[in-house]
Amino acid sequence: MPYLARLLTALLLSCMSLLAHAERLRIVTDPWAPYVYEENGQPKGIDYEVTAEVFKRLGVEVDWQFMPWRRCMLMVDQGLADGVLDIFQNAQRSSQLFYPNEPLSEVEFVLFQANDRPHAVNSLDDLRDLTVGTSAGYDYGKAFLESPLFRREAAPTQEANFGKLQRGRIDLVITDRRVGRYMLAQLGLEQQISELPLVIDRQRQYLAVRRNAGMDLLAQRFAAELRRFKQEPAYAELHARYGDVTPGITKTVEQQERSTP
Template identity: 60%
Template structure:
């Protein structure tokens, strides 16, 4: 059998292996609207729906679990999950995770402050002595993570972080711009909170899987199908529904503001 045919056969069996064994791919993620979230028991979001469509085209069934991000990371480390949705790329994770060549979306980290206690700023140096709300398990940029100018205080959820901001328990909080804007409306606090326009960092979000046998081929198929889907009108409609810019990858990076630095998500981290 020619080498190409052998590789094609292996890829096919990799994508069908879960179904053949009566298993589902176990994917964990944290609610991170508008990218991924649950509403009335239904999973929604730009990245969730995009991923679900791609896996359906590949013939892969998925068992989704929505958990705090720190728990998602723990399950990945312990082998209790096959992959994570909306996770940022880092060199440390390369040892245990595989990433497709195509990202799901781009995020921009900004800070929010309470109108009663405004803290507008242009540089991190202006945050001396302040307390910044963060999310546990997220990988932030080194300059933000290592700075001794201010204090970083984690909260169990994004909603809790905004609650602390409104009550004056923290001075600012850091999160993705679209996530923050979504929560301002969901929590009905838009009149109380202001977004600082300075972009602290910009990062791509991915669907990443553990480095198990055959997963590298699955990741290649996923990335190729994702790239194909993002060229279709259906993806443009999905992006518009969630108020997202359909530009991704290099285009999104090129469009990013000049002062943004590469850093992380979600985790997820993503994010």
């Protein structure tokens, strides 16, 4: 009987997994280059390409939708999306979503300043009476979000934030280091705006799926395949194409494969 019970349980779980994959997954995400974005109507980005490759290996088809972050979370909450790409993990979200136990990437939130209006910032205390441009719905860590020392002013896009910084409407912009560097290159502001060394917060980014039947198994399979992919040269080459160097990747590979997305 114990063997029969285990067999029936395995069959049930397999059926649940098949049901979960019977239809295309709908994954939502907020454009955040170079991790995930659209170019000429086509999805691109480091984390998008990694995720797409893992799903391809798992035989799972995906419909991608790009929208503002708050709408992404609303779609998931209402059951209109199966998962969300590049999401941070916290206790509240973990009660609603399954997270693979392997992250896609790690972000570092830093500050960017206009070179003609520099600020000496070594801690949050040095932001006193300043205005920092943020993105609505983003989690920069409790200390930053709850500090009464400075003002936080949200903008609809990264481009808008850096435009306001350039024009002197805000004092600083907070965003991920890779995102900020990418935006400065795209906007031609590399000589006018620079990043500060202080790291405000670090977060890991995941693909998370809604807590439906069988989706926990999908999350486990995704994590296992992602770990395998990270050990392959193709993973390093993908990062190098976006001008990024992953741990253990030599400078030679970066120089050979580097190109702008």
